[in-house]
Amino acid sequence: MNGTNGAPAGRIRLTGFGWRHAGRKAWAVRGVDLRVERGERVLLLGPSGAGKSTLLAALAGLLPEDSGEREGELDLGGLRPGIVFQDPQTQLVMSRAGDDVAFGLENHGVPVADIWPRVDEALAVVGFRYGRDRSTAALSGGEAQRLALAGALALHPSLLLLDEPAANLDPAGAAQVRAAVRAILAAGDTTLILVEHRVADVLPLVDRVVVLEPGGGVAADGPPEVVFATHGAWLVERGVWVPGHPVTVPGSAGPARPAERDRPLLLRADRVSVPGRLSTMDISVPAGEAVAVVGPNGAGKSTLALLLGGLLAPGAGTVTATRELAGALSGRPPHRWRAAALARRIGSVFQNPEHQFVTARVRDELALGPRRTGAGEAAVKSIVDDLLVRLRLDRLALANPYTLSGGEARRLSVATALATAPRLLILDEPTFGQDRRTWVELVDLLAKLRDDGRGVVAVTHDADFAAALADRTVVLAGGPPGSPAPAGRAVAAAGATTGGATGATTGATTRGATGATAGATAGQRSARP
Amino acid sequence: MSAAAGLADQRAVLARRNPLAKLAAAALLGFSLLFSLDPLTPALALAVDLAAAPLFGVSPRRLGRRYWPLLVSAAGVAAGQLLFTPAGVVDALGLGLRVLAVALPGVVAFASTDPTELADALVQNAKAPARFAIGALAAFRLMPLLADEWRLLRQARRARGVDAGWNPLAHARLAGSLAFGLLVGAIRRGVRLATAMDARGFDSGHPRTAARPSRFTRGDAALIAGAALAVAAIVAISVAAGAYRPIVS
Amino acid sequence: MDNRRWRTVDIVVAAVIAVAFGVVFYAWDQLWNGLESAFPGFPPLRALLNGVWFLPAVVGPLVIRKPGAGLFTEAVAATIEALLGAKWGLATILYGLMQGFGGEIPFAATGYRTSKLPTALVGGLLAGAAGGLLDVVLYYPTWSGAWQIGQVAVSAASGMVITGLGGWALTRGLAQTGVLDRFPAGRERAAV
Numbered sequence: 022m023n024g025t026n027g028a029p030a031g032r033i034r035l036t037g038f039g040w041r042h043a044g045r046k047a048w049a050v051r052g053v054d055l056r057v058e059r060g061e062r063v064l065l066l067g068p069s070g071a072g073k074s075t076l077l078a079a080l081a082g083l084l085p086e087d088s089g090e091r092e093g094e095l096d097l098g099g100l101r102p103g104i105v106f107q108d109p110q111t112q113l114v115m116s117r118a119g120d121d122v123a124f125g126l127e128n129h130g131v132p133v134a135d136i137w138p139r140v141d142e143a144l145a146v147v148g149f150r151y152g153r154d155r156s157t158a159a160l161s162g163g164e165a166q167r168l169a170l171a172g173a174l175a176l177h178p179s180l181l182l183l184d185e186p187a188a189n190l191d192p193a194g195a196a197q198v199r200a201a202v203r204a205i206l207a208a209g210d211t212t213l214i215l216v217e218h219r220v221a222d223v224l225p226l227v228d229r230v231v232v233l234e235p236g237g238g239v240a241a242d243g244p245p246e247v248v249f250a251t252h253g254a255w256l257v258e259r260g261v262w263v264p265g266h267p268v269t270v271p272g273s274a275g276p277a278r279p280a281e282r283d284r285p286l287l288l289r290a291d292r293v294s295v296p297g298r299l300s301t302m303d304i305s306v307p308a309g310e311a312v313a314v315v316g317p318n319g320a321g322k323s324t325l326a327l328l329l330g331g332l333l334a335p336g337a338g339t340v341t342a343t344r345e346l347a348g349a350l351s352g353r354p355p356h357r358w359r360a361a362a363l364a365r366r367i368g369s370v371f372q373n374p375e376h377q378f379v380t381a382r383v384r385d386e387l388a389l390g391p392r393r394t395g396a397g398e399a400a401v402k403s404i405v406d407d408l409l410v411r412l413r414l415d416r417l418a419l420a421n422p423y424t425l426s427g428g429e430a431r432r433l434s435v436a437t438a439l440a441t442a443p444r445l446l447i448l449d450e451p452t453f454g455q456d457r458r459t460w461v462e463l464v465d466l467l468a469k470l471r472d473d474g475r476g477v478v479a480v481t482h483d484a485d486f487a488a489a490l491a492d493r494t495v496v497l498a499g500g501p502p503g504s505p506a507p508a509g510r511a512v513a514a515a516g517a518t519t520g521g522a523t524g525a526t527t528g529a530t531t532r533g534a535t536g537a538t539a540g541a542t543a544g545q546r547s548a549r550p
Numbered sequence: 551m552s553a554a555a556g557l558a559d560q561r562a563v564l565a566r567r568n569p570l571a572k573l574a575a576a577a578l579l580g581f582s583l584l585f586s587l588d589p590l591t592p593a594l595a596l597a598v599d600l601a602a603a604p605l606f607g608v609s610p611r612r613l614g615r616r617y618w619p620l621l622v623s624a625a626g627v628a629a630g631q632l633l634f635t636p637a638g639v640v641d642a643l644g645l646g647l648r649v650l651a652v653a654l655p656g657v658v659a660f661a662s663t664d665p666t667e668l669a670d671a672l673v674q675n676a677k678a679p680a681r682f683a684i685g686a687l688a689a690f691r692l693m694p695l696l697a698d699e700w701r702l703l704r705q706a707r708r709a710r711g712v713d714a715g716w717n718p719l720a721h722a723r724l725a726g727s728l729a730f731g732l733l734v735g736a737i738r739r740g741v742r743l744a745t746a747m748d749a750r751g752f753d754s755g756h757p758r759t760a761a762r763p764s765r766f767t768r769g770d771a772a773l774i775a776g777a778a779l780a781v782a783a784i785v786a787i788s789v790a791a792g793a794y795r796p797i798v799s
Numbered sequence: 800m801d802n803r804r805w806r807t808v809d810i811v812v813a814a815v816i817a818v819a820f821g822v823v824f825y826a827w828d829q830l831w832n833g834l835e836s837a838f839p840g841f842p843p844l845r846a847l848l849n850g851v852w853f854l855p856a857v858v859g860p861l862v863i864r865k866p867g868a869g870l871f872t873e874a875v876a877a878t879i880e881a882l883l884g885a886k887w888g889l890a891t892i893l894y895g896l897m898q899g900f901g902g903e904i905p906f907a908a909t910g911y912r913t914s915k916l917p918t919a920l921v922g923g924l925l926a927g928a929a930g931g932l933l934d935v936v937l938y939y940p941t942w943s944g945a946w947q948i949g950q951v952a953v954s955a956a957s958g959m960v961i962t963g964l965g966g967w968a969l970t971r972g973l974a975q976t977g978v979l980d981r982f983p984a985g986r987e988r989a990a991v
Contacts, residue, residue, distance in 0.1 A: 042980070044985070078745075081749055083748060087802075103749075104749045106742065110739075111692075112742075112743070112746040114684075114688045114747055116665070116691050117666070123761035124750060125750035127760065128752050128754060128758060129754070130758065130759050133759055133761060136761045157691070158691075169746075173749075173750070176750065327705060330709055332708055359715070360707075360710075360711045360712055360713035361711045361713075363708065363709065364710060375734070376706040377706040378731070379712060379731075389710060393712065421975050421976050421977065423734060423977055423978065437710065438710075573889070577889050580890065581889070581890075584937055587941065627938065631941070645938070649938070652937075659889075660881055681805070682810055685810035685811045686810070686875045689811055689814030689818050690879065692815065693821065696818060696822045697822050697825075725823075725827065728826075729819075729820075730969065733819050733973060734978050736818065737812055737815060737816065737978045740811045740812040740816075741808055741812060741981055743815075744806075744807045744810075745808070747807055747811065752807050
């Protein structure tokens with residue numbers, strides 16, 4: 022697709038366009054009629070499964086003939102496409118930033134003398150803060166995405182395609198990406214087609230909204246206000262985050278909450294720290310309460326989740342489980358318990374659900390925990406059946422866990438943690454990349470668990486989630502050196518105080534490996550088309 | 551998990567030589583020793599290696615600290631020889647030293663080589679197919695991520711009640727499960743990475759240019775020649791001392 | 800449509816498989832280092848487990864099914880091991896190439912059209928034999944003929960069982976997860 026820059030037409034035309042991936046029965050996208058003029062800024066919306074990512078891939082020329090079946094016409098009008106995907110780490114090819122940007126230029130046979138000036142220019146436009154020699158593995162999510170943008174930009178695309186570029190990023194990173202996109206748009210009349218979940222954030226960047234219907238072409242097309250006014254409710258129902266339609270979570274303020282005195286302490290961390298990943302802090306976790314742990318990337322939220330989950334030994338300090346939680350094991354710290362004993366008392370839900378899959382069928386996944394912790398076959402069967410229904414997984418009972426969509430995989434990972442009936446549940450970024458429907462379900466489910474007298478700890482940078490669910494919020498200060506200090510928001514629902522987080526902006530707090538990878542790998546399965 | 555690369559100080563005299571030259575020199579020094587069984591030849595070679603290592607920016611002390619398992623392996627081979635074959639102490643010593651002498655040059659060469667430089671040299675100087683070299687380089691970049699993921703996968707399994715304790719069979723099953731999980735994640739990432747590379751024109755059939763020119767100079771040729779000379783000298787000394795014992799006698 | 804040509808995704812995934820195995824081997828190495836040094840080990844006995852090391856040579860062709868897959872995957876795996884500081888230095892690469900070649904042969908013989916079990920078994924066997932042969936030539940030249948043959952045989956058997964059978968089962972499992980959908984092995988499962 023070598024377009025010539027400055028082509029007079031520059032009008033994208035799709036007529037009855039459809040695509041079916043090889044090996045699938047359903048069409049990923051079908052019957053799409055669309056015209057986009059040069060310089061327009063389009064937001065592509067639609068529920069999961071509507072084919073948004075497939076459409077972008079088609080526009081970028083990334084659907085080779087042998088990988089599926091095509092229908093209809095697609096004409097780029099001479100525009101040269103550049104595309105950026107949602108996972109930063111699987112877009113960066115080289116280990117040094119400058120080399121990565123130069124990669125595209127090398128591929129297009131650009132003479133050496135021209136390569137490095139263009140690299141520097143692209144890095145400057147996106148506001149990349151470091152030099153050419155910066156290691157790509159050492160970048161935060163936001164920085165990495167900016168680098169990916171620079172890589173696409175260096176090729177001077179006239180059509181910029183963004184497939185959920187901020188989905189895997191924390192709010193700070195997402196803001197960085199938006200700033201970079203704004204800078205790119207300001208520099209020329211690039212046509213933009215953007216897919217994004219959290220609509221409100223990107224509304225200022227676009228002037229047109231196109232809504233795709235699963236298997237049914239374009240459902241709506243026009244200026245944002247008009248589209249949201251006419252189709253807002255329909256979109257909300259299908260799980261799209263529409264601005265102006267706030268989330269109401271049923272049951273989060275339920276009357277069945279245990280009283281203050283019925284909330285015995287389950288777990289306590291005293292002056293724990295992990296060198297290089299988490300600075301000294303304390304936290305106590307009672308039953309019947311939901312605690313949210315918030316803070317910027319790099320502050321050590323995931324590390325704390327591992328500590329509380331008995332999966333990591335603290336460098337200093339102690340994690341103590343009370344008799345209430347641990348019974349006879351309360352003398353030993355959780356990280357020294359056998360795995361079966363741990364699973365029965367503390368359940369951990371990881372950021373990337375796929376990390377926890379062990380078997381080949383959803384049914385077996387659910388049965389694994391109970392079997393490992395010694396339940397009889399009859400008990401196992403009833404637990405499995407119950408969970409399948411409760412989490413709407415019954416249809417998928419025999420499916421391979423890795424074939425599940427993002428929302429389904431998330432539900433499965435929560436279900437497997439619940440299968441061993443732990444008293445305490447610890448979740449790492451449970452709402453990452455989830456659509457609205459799953460989001461609401463999760464909040465509802467966790468609220469019910471809390472009302473039942475269990476403890477819930479959720480590590481998150483989703484402020485709405487914390488606001489909707491948390492009785493108490495713990496703020497972890499500190500972050501990667503050079504980042505702005507967090508505003509120390511204490512978002513509490515039922516008049517709570519923030520737990521102690523000693524040690525303010527410790528410049529020495531480097532991004533722990535877990536934190537970094539977690540950011541990069543989460544949302545791998547988010548809202549697939 | 552740190553790669554061997556990065557162990558070296560890049561400012562050292564020979565560190566900036568062309569990677570292919572370094573590897574060729576190392577291969578010469580390493581392989582030519584495989585043809586004798588006496589202890590003198592590898593001992594001489596080791597002396598050369600240890601003397602040359604600082605020139606490549608690798609200090610023998612750091613080598614020792616990082617590669618102590620190598621010493622253990624060598625001792626193991628020697629001990630195995632002593633225990634299970636009729637060979638004598640001298641033979642066993644020779645074999646043990648041989649293990650070290652074969653491994654060390656390669657270690658030093660790789661320790662002072664950056665993977666990107668190696669790929670560039672392979673493509674530009676050795677005329678290796680660019681798509682394969684760069685494709686492999688791109689995959690190699692994912693390694694630290696995969697290493698982190700291994701750790702995460704273990705923790706995730708522990709959280710699900712799966713651990714191995716002391717039972718070797720359970721260990722094997724856990725390892726298999728971890729390996730499978732890692733492969734799934736790795737392949738997924740690989741597919742995405744390939745798509746991103748194609749998006750930037752990787753498979754376009756266009757002849758590639760090189761942003762980082764790699765040169766093979768006379769200095770590099772001299773390095774290889776020097777290694778060849780060293781090998782010749784070592785063998786000569788060994789033969790002269792009457793210690794040389796070829797494999798095929 | 801020339802389907803002998805390697806697509807980008809073929810190259811990258813073959814390399815990624817090699818990298819993943821590299822991580823696995825490194826992790827296992829760390830684990831077994833202690834044990835190995837305790838028992839200098841009776842090499843033919845240790846060779847029973849050798850099959851693990853040849854997995855890239857067979858899983859590569861099973862997944863990628865293009866000419867040179869065994870060689871390329873093993874070459875990358877070996878280079879990675881060497882870069883990480885493998886104990887055998889550059890000899891690792893030689894092992895990789897020989898093993899890769901061994902794994903490649905049966906796939907070449909069947910025209911790269913199949914990922915069936917027999918092909919995998921033969922590939923594992925040959926890769927194992929190659930590894931065993933190199934062991935004998937490079938490290939155990941002083942042994943008697945019988946022991947040398949024994950070493951090669953055990954290595955080959957390990958290759959057949961662990962590499963061939965294990966690799967084949969592994970590939971089938973991977974196909975079930977949907978992660979191989981861009982490859983022939985993945986497309987052979989029923990349309991979903």
